[in-house]
Amino acid sequence: MNYSQFLEMITKEVRGRIDPQASIHISRIQKMNQPTEDGMTILLPGENTAPAIYLDSFYQEYLDGASLPVLAEKILTFHTENRRTGICDLSFYQEFEQARKRLVCRLVNYEMNQQLLEHIPHRRFLDLAIVYYYEIEANDSEFEHSSILVRNTHMKMWDVDVSQLHAIAASNTRVLLPHLIGTIDMLGDITQIPLPPRDPDAPRIYILTNKQLCYGAVNIIYDDILRSLSDKFGGDFFVLPSSIHECLILPICSWNDKDPQKLQSIVSEINQKYVPTEEILGDNIYRYSRTMGTLCLVSCAQVIL
Numbered sequence: 235m236n237y238s239q240f241l242e243m244i245t246k247e248v249r250g251r252i253d254p255q256a257s258i259h260i261s262r263i264q265k266m267n268q269p270t271e272d273g274m275t276i277l278l279p280g281e282n283t284a285p286a287i288y289l290d291s292f293y294q295e296y297l298d299g300a301s302l303p304v305l306a307e308k309i310l311t312f313h314t315e316n317r318r319t320g321i322c323d324l325s326f327y328q329e330f331e332q333a334r335k336r337l338v339c340r341l342v343n344y345e346m347n348q349q350l351l352e353h354i355p356h357r358r359f360l361d362l363a364i365v366y367y368y369e370i371e372a373n374d375s376e377f378e379h380s381s382i383l384v385r386n387t388h389m390k391m392w393d394v395d396v397s398q399l400h401a402i403a404a405s406n407t408r409v410l411l412p413h414l415i416g417t418i419d420m421l422g423d424i425t426q427i428p429l430p431p432r433d434p435d436a437p438r439i440y441i442l443t444n445k446q447l448c449y450g451a452v453n454i455i456y457d458d459i460l461r462s463l464s465d466k467f468g469g470d471f472f473v474l475p476s477s478i479h480e481c482l483i484l485p486i487c488s489w490n491d492k493d494p495q496k497l498q499s500i501v502s503e504i505n506q507k508y509v510p511t512e513e514i515l516g517d518n519i520y521r522y523s524r525t526m527g528t529l530c531l532v533s534c535a536q537v538i539l
Contacts, residue, residue: 240293247306255279264350266512276313285316330392336369337403341452343516354385355396366403411444413453438488443480451481464524474501475515494532
């Protein structure tokens with residue numbers, strides 16, 4: 235059975251196990267940092283949201299010998315565990331004056347998301363891209379921490395441009411998701427990365443994120459936050475993108491090694507071993523210049539002075 239036939243048969247298998255009035259859709263879905271995949275959504279009567287169930291891995295299981303009934307039950311189990319019952323009122327989203335109140339910024343890798351970026355408003359930031367989401371404010375906890383990615387179709391509906399969108403979202407982010415500066419000890423709590431006991435002689439490393447510990451790496455776009463860190467350290471510092479949720483801040487005055495290749499190797503290793511693909515921000519490192527008041531990419535051919 236080829237992939238197209240599998241999609242048809244697994245849909246039929248799932249449909250035979252759910253409410254006849256439910257609707258099943260399969261569509262191509264672009265995920266952050268990853269290729270487009272086929273996702274199945276199952277909408278039950280009285281609901282208007284459903285989790286996307288990506289089917290590539292289920293097809294691989296089928297090729298490895300799993301039966302269609304077993305896979306259909308797995309799909310329904312995933313749907314049951316991740317669905318949010320009830321209706322989420324999204325009518326407000328059609329009116330920009332309503333939607334603008336909860337538009338926020340996030341930071342993603344530019345190269346890894348070029349296909350998706352063709353369909354969404356964004357702004358380049360070094361080798362990254364600033365993208366925009368609507369943070370759903372729901373009284374019902376079922377929809378807590380949900381968000382909507384802003385697409386070009388929304389911009390056309392709202393009749394706004396990227397400059398307007400960015401100004402509003404950048405301001406909202408500071409209020410809705412205020413930044414947080416912590417120590418390296420927070421990293422284990424945020425990422426679940428097993429940290430070795432702290433060496434008292436090791437360089438002092440800080441974390442820049444937000445109070446929700448979610449999508450906090452975007453705070454490196456704010457000049458005043460970077461400037462305040464530079465004032466705190468009395469000089470330049472490195473920014474190491476450990477994930478889309480946080481960046482590591484390393485004051486240059488506390489780092490004796492002059493080879494930035496070692497720092498970039500650390501970032502690459504963390505990405506490869508510990509960070510889920512969809513949460514990788516990038517392997518490059520950055521330096522904030524206190525004199526210039528700017529953040530720039532660090533070339534590993536450079537010698538740090």
